[in-house]
Amino acid sequence: MKITSMPASNPIIHAPEAMWGSLLRERALSAAIEYDHSAILGWFRDHSSFYSDRIGSRQVWEQVRPLEKSDVAEVPVSVDDSIREARTSGTSGFQVSIRNNLRERRFRRALLYRPQLFYDLPAEVHQVVFVDGNWCAEAGMAPKLFEYGGVRYRTWFAGVAADVGQIHSLLRSLRPQLIRGISSGIVRFIDQADDSLRNLGVRYLAPGGEFLQPEWRKTMHDAFGATVLDCYGSTESGAIAWQCPLCRRYHANVDEIVLEADADGLLVTPLFVSSQPLLRYRLGDIVSFDAGSADCEIRLPTITIQQARRDDWVIGHDGRRVSPLSFQFEQIPHLDAWRLHQNHDGSLCLYFESVHPDIVAKELGRQLADAVPNQPFEVHEGIWRLGRGGKFKRVSSDLT
Numbered sequence: 001m002k003i004t005s006m007p008a009s010n011p012i013i014h015a016p017e018a019m020w021g022s023l024l025r026e027r028a029l030s031a032a033i034e035y036d037h038s039a040i041l042g043w044f045r046d047h048s049s050f051y052s053d054r055i056g057s058r059q060v061w062e063q064v065r066p067l068e069k070s071d072v073a074e075v076p077v078s079v080d081d082s083i084r085e086a087r088t089s090g091t092s093g094f095q096v097s098i099r100n101n102l103r104e105r106r107f108r109r110a111l112l113y114r115p116q117l118f119y120d121l122p123a124e125v126h127q128v129v130f131v132d133g134n135w136c137a138e139a140g141m142a143p144k145l146f147e148y149g150g151v152r153y154r155t156w157f158a159g160v161a162a163d164v165g166q167i168h169s170l171l172r173s174l175r176p177q178l179i180r181g182i183s184s185g186i187v188r189f190i191d192q193a194d195d196s197l198r199n200l201g202v203r204y205l206a207p208g209g210e211f212l213q214p215e216w217r218k219t220m221h222d223a224f225g226a227t228v229l230d231c232y233g234s235t236e237s238g239a240i241a242w243q244c245p246l247c248r249r250y251h252a253n254v255d256e257i258v259l260e261a262d263a264d265g266l267l268v269t270p271l272f273v274s275s276q277p278l279l280r281y282r283l284g285d286i287v288s289f290d291a292g293s294a295d296c297e298i299r300l301p302t303i304t305i306q307q308a309r310r311d312d313w314v315i316g317h318d319g320r321r322v323s324p325l326s327f328q329f330e331q332i333p334h335l336d337a338w339r340l341h342q343n344h345d346g347s348l349c350l351y352f353e354s355v356h357p358d359i360v361a362k363e364l365g366r367q368l369a370d371a372v373p374n375q376p377f378e379v380h381e382g383i384w385r386l387g388r389g390g391k392f393k394r395v396s397s398d399l400t
C-alpha cells in the first residue's frame, strides 16, 4: 500500500480507535509497503521552520541529515494539553525527552499489542507486566482494563525489584496467560523463585525493553514451559519489531515507522507522531533487513537485530563473572537512577542520582562491596559523568 502523506493524514491513527486493532491486523497481512518519501518530506517541511531549514530544497530522502539525540530538544512541540513527556534512560551519555499527546500514546499501545493479535489467546486474558520499581500488585486489586483485537486484557503490575514471594503469590492467584515486561526483571524473578513455575498456566512470555540474550530466552522458556516471543522498540519510536508466533522472525512495523538500516545505526521516522515529529532519528542499534520475505502469512518484512543496547557482566576480584542482575539497587530509598561501569583495570565506578546523595552513596557502597568483594570502587553523584552506555544499559565494562 502507498502512504501518500504523513502523519497528518496517516490512516490508522486517524481512524476510530476501536478499529485500530483490526486495521493493524489487516495491514500486517497485506502486501509490501511503499513510501512516498517526497510527500513525507513535504509534510515535515510544512511542520516548522526547524524542519524546513533542515530539509531545505532537498528532494532526496537520504540527503536529509539524520536527527541526532542532541537535536531532539530543538524539535518544536505542538501545543496540546494532553502531551506528556517520557525520558529515555540515557543511551550515549544523555537522556532525551520524548513528547506524545494522548492519542499518540494510545496508538503506541495499539502498536505494542499488535503481536498479540496473532497469539492464540482466550477472549479474556490475565496478564502480569514486570515494570521498573519495587512495588507489586496483589491479586485482589482492581486490574487495569484494555480491550483490543477482540480480547479483554486485565493487567496487574509487578516491580522487578519487588519481593519475590509477593510476585510468586500474585502469579499463583491470577494464573496469567501472558507475562510481559522487562527481560532482566523476569529472569531475576525466575532465578530467585525457589518453586516450579510450570504449573501456573502461562502460555506466552513477551519480554521487551532490553536485548533478549539467548540464555535469558532459554531460562524463561524452561522455567514457565511457555512460548517466548521477544519485542523490540524504543521510547523514541514505540514498538519497532516483534517476534512472530508463526515464523519466529522479527516482523518490523514498517507501515507505521520508516526504518533505515543505516551502517551507523538504525534511523527511525515514526509516521503516527505529529506532536513532536522525528525525521530520520538515529536510534543507534545495528539492525539489518533479512534477505527475501519470510515464509509467513504476515507480510511485514523481517529484521535481525545485530547489535543492541545490552548490559555487560562485571568481573570480580577472583575472576568470577558477576551478572548485572546481582545489582538490586532499586530497593534503596531515594535512589532515582544508577549506572555501574568497570574500568580497564577492573576497578568499578558507580554513578547515581538522588535527592539525598550522602545517605544513598553510603548504602550503594555497602551493597556494591557485598556484590563484588575486594574490587576497588568509587561512587559518584551524577549519571551524566559517564559518557557512554546503552538504552536500558545499567552495567557496562571495559574489562575483557
Ligand SMILES: [Zn+2]
Binding pocket: 244, 245, 246, 247, 248, 249, 251, 294, 296, 297, 298
Ligand atoms: Zn511471521
